[in-house]
Amino acid sequence: xxxxxxxxxxxxxxxxxxxxxxxxxxxxxxxxxxxxxxxxxxxxxxxxxxxxxxxxxxxxxxxxxxxxxxxxxxxxxxxxxxxxxxxxxxxxxxxxxxxxxxxxxxxxxxxxxxxxxxxxxxxxxxxxxxxxxxxxxxxxxxxxxxxxxxxxxxxxxxxxxxxxxxxxxxxxxxxxxxxxxxxxxxxxxxxxxxxxxxxxxxxxxxxxxxxxxxxxxxxxxxxxxxxxxxxxxxxxxxxxxxxxxxxxxxxxxxxxxxxxxxxxxxxxxxxxxxxxxxxxxxxxxxxxxxxxxxxxxxxxxxxxxxxxxxxxxxxxxxxxxxxxxxxxxxxxxxxxxxxxxxxxxxxxxxxxxxxxxxxxx
Numbered sequence: 001x002x003x004x005x006x007x008x009x010x011x012x013x014x015x016x017x018x019x020x021x022x023x024x025x026x027x028x029x030x031x032x033x034x035x036x037x038x039x040x041x042x043x044x045x046x047x048x049x050x051x052x053x054x055x056x057x058x059x060x061x062x063x064x065x066x067x068x069x070x071x072x073x074x075x076x077x078x079x080x081x082x083x084x085x086x087x088x089x090x091x092x093x094x095x096x097x098x099x100x101x102x103x104x105x106x107x108x109x110x111x112x113x114x115x116x117x118x119x120x121x122x123x124x125x126x127x128x129x130x131x132x133x134x135x136x137x138x139x140x141x142x143x144x145x146x147x148x149x150x151x152x153x154x155x156x157x158x159x160x161x162x163x164x165x166x167x168x169x170x171x172x173x174x175x176x177x178x179x180x181x182x183x184x185x186x187x188x189x190x191x192x193x194x195x196x197x198x199x200x201x202x203x204x205x206x207x208x209x210x211x212x213x214x215x216x217x218x219x220x221x222x223x224x225x226x227x228x229x230x231x232x233x234x235x236x237x238x239x240x241x242x243x244x245x246x247x248x249x250x251x252x253x254x255x256x257x258x259x260x261x262x263x264x265x266x267x268x269x270x271x272x273x274x275x276x277x278x279x280x281x282x283x284x285x286x287x288x289x290x291x292x293x294x295x296x297x298x299x300x301x302x303x304x305x306x307x308x309x310x311x312x313x314x315x316x317x318x319x320x321x322x323x324x325x326x327x328x329x330x331x332x333x334x335x336x337x338x339x340x341x342x343x344x345x346x347x348x349x350x351x352x353x354x355x356x357x358x359x360x361x
Contacts, residue, residue: 008035023101026048062218084117086334113154114131136185269325281300281335292354300312320346321348326353
């Protein structure tokens with residue numbers, strides 16, 4: 001097998017290439033858009049065909065190259081179903097397996113905490129941990145719906161139960177280190193070794209780290225696999241028209257959300273709004289919002305919802321009733337499910353979206 005660990009010195013990001021020399025199939029994990037030419041050259045050097053571009057989470061510190069790799073090579077993009085990257089070809093679930101050739105398997109391990117959708121990839125004797133577990137550290141949990149409690153459980157119950165000699169390949173390192181292993185992190189990681197969950201949470205709650213420099217640009221872009229804004233609608237249409245079908249079966253996220261989220265029609269929505277009973281949130285893109293919106297609606301695009309929500313005073317009370325809408329109703333269902341996952345207890349989605357609203361006006 002072919003295994004390469006690549007490094008982006010601008011964002012301290014590691015990217016991983018795994019290639020099967022027999023079938024010539026390959027995957028990239030956490031590719032960075034500024035290195036697209038490097039990836040193309042590397043694949044050409046080994047004579048590999050890129051089958052999958054996998055993400056450990058929706059990144060806040062760099063823009064992924066996944067969308068570009070799909071455009072140029074036809075590789076399927078894959079992101080956790082809990083990340084809200086709706087244009088990804090594959091919505092990854094815990095325990096899912098990606099195959100290269102006839103014998104190589106990369107298994108998904110859900111490791112939430114840095115973000116709700118953070119995952120790790122286990123291949124042979126090594127695990128690519130993204131921002132869940134670092135060498136001598138771990139990813140922060142103070143934005144994008146992060147949870148120190150969830151991260152502690154993910155590391156101690158999922159990663160630390162792997163064989164002690166399993167190699168740990170992180171998503172970042174800021175001190176020039178390349179690889180560790182499970183037993184080393186169990187026994188020497190200063191945030192985890194000998195620490196109770198309460199002690200870990202206390203450490204994480206007092207890191208006081210600066211906001212990532214690229215977060216406002218990176219997170220929305222990575223929701224669309226790193227594509228530029230003008231390319232995103234094309235990607236959505238291609239997905240909806242079945243032009244980019246996953247080879248691995250995935251859950252129907254919208255139908256799943258319908259089972260968990262309360263939908264109201266336009267007439268009921270108008271009644272709630274007129275009575276002042278709900279906070280209205282528009283989760284569409286800026287160009288859609290500027291083209292027309294419900295009066296008084298709070299503009300909070302689906303792509304930035306998780307990490308912007310903590311900055312909005314009107315949403316500080318998680319029991320406050322909120323009504324979400326998008327263009328046709330699908331994005332608002334997914335956004336509503338996200339809010340529920342974040343602890344909001346009174347969330348409604350407007351069926352038919354702004355299109356139905358406009359027709360009824």
